[in-house]
Amino acid sequence: MATTSMKDVARAAGVSVGTVSNVLNRPEAVAEETRTRVLAAIGELGYVRNDSARQLRAGRSRTVAVVVLDVANPFFTDVVRGAEPLIESAGGVVTVCDSGEDVRRERRHLEILEEQRVLGLLITPVDDSSASWIERLSGHDIPLVLVDRGAGRHPHCSVAVDDVHGGRLAAGHLVEAGHERIAFIGGPTSIPQVADRLAGCRQVCEESGTHLEVYTTAGLNFAAGREAVEQMLGREDRPTALFCANDLVALGALQALTMHGVKVPHECAIVGYDDIDFAAAAAVPLSSVRQPRSQLGRTAAQLLFDEIAEGEGHTHRNVVFQPELIARASTSVDAS
Amino acid sequence: MATTSMKDVARAAGVSVGTVSNVLNRPEAVAEETRTRVLAAIGELGYVRNDSARQLRAGRSRTVAVVVLDVANPFFTDVVRGAEPLIESAGGVVTVCDSGEDVRRERRHLEILEEQRVLGLLITPVDDSSASWIERLSGHDIPLVLVDRGAGRHPHCSVAVDDVHGGRLAAGHLVEAGHERIAFIGGPTSIPQVADRLAGCRQVCEESGTHLEVYTTAGLNFAAGREAVEQMLGREDRPTALFCANDLVALGALQALTMHGVKVPHECAIVGYDDIDFAAAAAVPLSSVRQPRSQLGRTAAQLLFDEIAEGEGHTHRNVVFQPELIARASTSVDAS
DNA sequence: CCACATTATTGAATCGTTTCATGAGGGGGT
DNA sequence: ACCCCCTCATGAAACGATTCAATAATGTGG
Known part of the structure; x- marks a missing residue:
């Protein structure tokens, strides 16, 4: 049998479809006795409203x-x-x-x-x-x-x-702690959030004369952080602190650093962004910029x-x- | 203006609505010349199909x-x-x-x-x-x-x-490592996955004569793991290993243990379940039962x-x- | 007893598609 | 010329709900 419609309910309850509709949408406009009869029919037939039809009529x-x-x-x-x-x-x-x-x-x-x-x-x-x-x-x-x-x-x-401000907070925190070479990890920079966080970070670095390296990634996930760090570790004279565009990237970075025996924080500090639950529970609890x-x-x-x-x-x-x-x-x- | 419908497109292109529908659904059944004319009208008017009507007709x-x-x-x-x-x-x-x-x-x-x-x-x-x-x-x-x-x-x-098997794997691993007091953390047990994992764990413990304590939680999340551990730490003679019903619980437990200065794994081992990405990146990389x-x-x-x-x-x-x-x-x- | 509210129900129009039987216009083949 | 077949396009009938003007049934007050 095809799905039962209002027409079936109406027939079963001995009323018109208009009344069935009223029972569902404006029950107060229907007499007590009729209403219970219609509801009974609905229960009996296992009728379920068809949302497509509803929407079509409603327009939204x-x-x-x-x-x-x-x-x-x-x-x-x-x-x-x-x-x-x-x-x-x-x-x-x-x-x-x-x-x-x-x-x-x-x-x-x-x-x-x-x-x-x-x-x-x-x-x-x-x-x-x-x-x-x-x-x-x-x-x-x-x-x-x-x-x-x-x-x-x-x-x-x-x-x-305010992501620019968030970037400033993160970088400021690292600069205050005495870091003189900072790396930013995140991307793609076409994502405005990434661009803003980087911009704030850059402002602080320029104001304080701190060296800044930027590692652009293809996405904001775990793997991105890991890969960026792999790449960074190949270099000499590596940064003493990382600012990651979000916590997932930071956790990936943290994992890669730990795997290569680099001690966090004292060989390399990390700041993340978002303060997700996992941040506090990471290998090394992660400093992070929290958003509401x-x-x-x-x-x-x-x-x-x-x-x-x-x-x-x-x-x-x-x-x-x-x-x-x-x-x-x-x-x-x-x-x- | 209300949203434009097929009727408007039809009028603009000088065809019937049936034809417009055909252009959209069976373009090969429409003459080249007509098709382009209709498509042009669609573009011009910014026409967008109405899915409710479509579904209503289709029934699904x-x-x-x-x-x-x-x-x-x-x-x-x-x-x-x-x-x-x-x-x-x-x-x-x-x-x-x-x-x-x-x-x-x-x-x-x-x-x-x-x-x-x-x-x-x-x-x-x-x-x-x-x-x-x-x-x-x-x-x-x-x-x-x-x-x-x-x-x-x-x-x-x-x-x-096979969650019973998963539970056996986890418990077996702990028993083999020599643990004699194991705690299971997870809940509610009305969730079949939880019940099965516990069942598998219990089988192994009974077969090997290992002591098993069960901490039932209200949910399978971070906070649940933390709370269960808080509760466990109050007791004397506490378990030397935890089997958590999923990784979120395990990470919560790990965090609580670390916070209270209990060393993982050698004061207390942990096995999780699911092997989520975060498991490998946790404070102490987490052993876990992986599902495909x-x-x-x-x-x-x-x-x-x-x-x-x-x-x-x-x-x-x-x-x-x-x-x-x-x-x-x-x-x-x-x-x- | 009539006019008039009030309340409960009806029936039909409507929303925007899809589908399908029907028909119009052209060739080809005989 | 005639018939048949083909390709395209048409128009109307669904789909299932909501809404609203119109009516039927009831009660109220004068």
């Missing part, structure tokens, strides 16, 4: 999509978790899309989301080339909030963390619903959070 | 949902990544739902997925109470594959890892599509993989 789905750079990165899972409660309590459904830092994957997701007529979008764009697609969605009346990106530069709501992850998600969801509610007369808001440095053993001076 | 969506216990757990992200390529190459769309080990959340997801008429489902059920819901979906013609659960017990396709994660996902997707393709005359298959023990420093005997 109730899905809010969150497009992130890497679902395996705890930073993003925390952002998502921060956003979920608000979305769900507003009757929305959350779907997470992983762009994997790949513009093509991102585009594919956006195409599908557009066809699905999603209610709204929280997105961390892969890089600047994503902009045209984002404008397209926005032009098609899909409200969106940029996450961790685009403070003020784009005509959209956004939440972000779940707050980032919550605020993003809030901005999205504000935009939806306000409609036409909406003015975009850009919320910027300040990061915070958490010092741990990986940069400890007295651990020597 | 092209979404395959993967319902996992915890998206933040690298085990599951790897399973998902393993499944994705196959699903996407078959024209499907993947959506990941996080039940958070909570039956109520799981149920909410299943309700929504059913309303969405998903193409199929890969699911790791929270516990046995999920069964009735799963049967319901299955009865409503939604094909599904159980992941990491239900080898043979349920009337469905499934992929799984992405293969699990790939096979699950394969089984799902087989079931969809075979239709009525389908007979369920249950694939079981064998886990493997990876020994690292956290159980090393000569590291004393």
Whole structure:
């Protein structure tokens, strides 16, 4: 048998489809006696609403999509978790899309989301080339909030963390500890977060006359950190401290250093970024720049619903959070 | 302006909607000249297909949902990544739902997925109470594959890892290393994986006359491991080795032990489960039971599509993989 | 007893696709 | 000329819900 529809329920309960619909959507407008009869029929037939039909009529789905750079990165899972409660309590459904830092994957997701007529979008764009697609969605009346990106530069709501400041915090911490050769590991630099963190780091190094080497990686993951360190260890006169663009890279770097017998922190200090749970539990507890992850998600969801509610007369808001440095053993001076 | 529909495109190109549909779905059935004209109109108007209408007509969506216990757990992200390529190459769309080990959340997801008429489902059920819901979906013609659960017990396709064997491997490894007091940390035991791993562990302990203590936790995460260890340290005569139900728990335990100055491995050894990337990079590289994660996902997707393709005359298959023990420093005997 | 609210239900139009039977226009073959 | 076949394009009928104007049924007050 094909799936049962409202028509079947209506027939079984001896009412019209309009009434069945009312029972489901505005139960108070239906007489007690009728309502129970309809509900009974629904139970009996195992009827399940067809969301496609609902959406078609409504013109929009109730899905809010969150497009992130890497679902395996705890930073993003925390952002998502921060956003979920608000979305769900507003009757929305959350779907997470992983762009994997790949513009093509991102585009594919956006195409599908557009066809699905999603209610709204929280997105961390892969890089600047994503902009045209984002404008397209926005032009098609899909409200969106940029996450961790685009403070003020784009005509959209956004939440972000001041990554330049974060870079300064990290580098400043290392310079204060007396390091004179610092390496930055991270990439690709087309990712704005990476570029900003590096920029902040560079500022501090230039101000203090500290030598800075940059190791550009292809991604922000475990393997990237490991490979960068392998490459670095070949050189003479190697840096005494690393600033890694995120904690995954830092953990990879830490692992490679340990494997090659380089002692952290006193032969080489490390600062990461994001302060994920694993950072504190690493071989050497990792100093890291902490971002208010779940707050980032919550605020993003809030901005999205504000935009939806306000409609036409909406003015975009850009919320910027300040990061915070958490010092741990990986940069400890007295651990020597 | 409302979103532009096929009707608008048809008008602009001077053809009927049927033809526009053909251009999109069976371009070879449309004359070259007409096709380009229609495509031009589509580009001009910025037309985007409406998926709700499509699905309504088709009766099914092209979404395959993967319902996992915890998206933040690298085990599951790897399973998902393993499944994705196959699903996407078959024209499907993947959506990941996080039940958070909570039956109520799981149920909410299943309700929504059913309303969405998903193409199929890969699911790791929270516990046995999920069964009735799963049967319901299955009865409503939604094909599904159980992941990491239900080898043979349920009337469905499934992929799984022999967790009892995994538990035996872990415990056997510790017993061989000479440990005589072992603690198992994990929970809730309503999760079948946890129960099986414990069962395997218990078998070995009984066979070898090894003392076993069980610390039941509320979840399989970082904090759970930390808390269990806090509790354990209060006791006298504490175990000399831990077997943790997964790596997150193990890392939490490791962190707590280190914080209290207990040396791993020689004051207390640890074996984890899953062999996630972080395991190798932990404070003390973690011995762990490795499961073929992405293969699990790939096979699950394969089984799902087989079931969809075979239709009525389908007979369920249950694939079981064998886990493997990876020994690292956290159980090393000569590291004393 | 009539006019008038009030409340509960109905039926039809609508959302945007896909699908399929139907038909129009052209060649070829006989 | 006639018939058949082919290629393209058409128009209308689904799909399953929501919404709203129209009605039916009931009660209220004058």
